[in-house]
Amino acid sequence: MSIIEKAMKVATSGSEEQIIDKIIEEEKRVSASRKKDPSLLGSSRNQISMMVQERVFSESELLSKGIVHSSMKDSVLLNKYRNLRTRLLATTEKENFVTLVTSVLPQSGNSLVATNLAATFAFDEGKTSLLIDANINNPELHSILDVNSELGIIDYLESDEINSSGILYETPIPRLRLLPSGKARVNAAEYFTSEKMKDLLKDLLERYPERFPVIDAPSITQSADTRILIDLCDKVILVIPYGRCSEEEIRYAAIAIGQEKLAGVVLNEF
Numbered sequence: 001m002s003i004i005e006k007a008m009k010v011a012t013s014g015s016e017e018q019i020i021d022k023i024i025e026e027e028k029r030v031s032a033s034r035k036k037d038p039s040l041l042g043s044s045r046n047q048i049s050m051m052v053q054e055r056v057f058s059e060s061e062l063l064s065k066g067i068v069h070s071s072m073k074d075s076v077l078l079n080k081y082r083n084l085r086t087r088l089l090a091t092t093e094k095e096n097f098v099t100l101v102t103s104v105l106p107q108s109g110n111s112l113v114a115t116n117l118a119a120t121f122a123f124d125e126g127k128t129s130l131l132i133d134a135n136i137n138n139p140e141l142h143s144i145l146d147v148n149s150e151l152g153i154i155d156y157l158e159s160d161e162i163n164s165s166g167i168l169y170e171t172p173i174p175r176l177r178l179l180p181s182g183k184a185r186v187n188a189a190e191y192f193t194s195e196k197m198k199d200l201l202k203d204l205l206e207r208y209p210e211r212f213p214v215i216d217a218p219s220i221t222q223s224a225d226t227r228i229l230i231d232l233c234d235k236v237i238l239v240i241p242y243g244r245c246s247e248e249e250i251r252y253a254a255i256a257i258g259q260e261k262l263a264g265v266v267l268n269e270f
Contacts, residue, residue: 048128048175048210057172065144067173068116070123081120084264088235091263096205097234099263100215102226104253108241109268111140114216117237121212122175130168130204130213132179134229136188139181141216145171152182156200157191164200192228201232220253227256235263242269 062069068081088099101114114131121129132153133141142149147169156162169178191197204213215233217226230236236257240250254262 048125051128051175052170053174054170055172056174061172066112066116067144068119081116082123084117084237084266085120087264088237092234094234095209096212098201098205098213098215098232099235099237100217100226100229100233101237101239102217102220102230102253102257103239103241103268104219104221104245104249105241106138106219106222108219108239108244110219110239111135111144111216113237113239113266113268114214115141115144118176118212118214119173121214122173125175126210128175128177128208128211130177130179130211131171132213132215133181134192134215134217134225136181136184136218136225138218141178142180145173145176145178147171147178147180149178149180149182152180153200154182154185154188154191156182157194157196158185164203189225189228192225192232198232220256221249230257230261233261236261237263238265239268240265242267 057065057067057069059069059071062072068078070078072078088097099117101110101117103110111133118129118131121127131141131145133139134153135141136154139152141147149167149169151162151167153167156164156167167179167182169180171178185191201213204211215229217223217229220226220230220238238253238257
């Protein structure tokens, strides 16, 4: 069994049949709730359709940045992200949930993986996604999404005068918003362990039940911040840089995350 196969064995729980059964059960639950209140679907979609969207990436811009979109020609890559989204939806019973994306080693491309996962959730006109940049010392999401931001999550966590709505930024991807990292701090871990951080994530989920937050975190083997954030999230995606890490490093990362939360791995080729 290869290193990647071993990681996948750790990452996946349950057979494909079980996953499909969970999807069917979820569809039945959602369908039943809509029958009880048919206005739920319409009102949600109407609210989402009213989200401000001043700029949209062109297909050429998305291609140059490596961001997936629903009409792209590379169907293989597109379907990989769709399958990843499906697995996440099938492995939790919550209406919406927080997914964290981390990597075995630094500079493994997990910021782009997080962006693509969030973009895939936003394909659905009845859903929105939120990218949270928790890579405080090396933030990349604002550059990937061409967002100019003054404040971010660390500014919010250390101040009582900043409202959470003031740190959410529009992106050129419809239905996707960005919560940037903010100013770099030496002791970011202290902020992530705060009750205010827990309350923020809870509020982001409960205020908009159709929203799916995705956290871009540093390498699990290099950052204490990521281990703290794992406790606050529901599921984790592990990015493995092809040919750059050992079996021991992959095993350590998988164990650090834990089988209960590790929902899948992405083998990233450079």
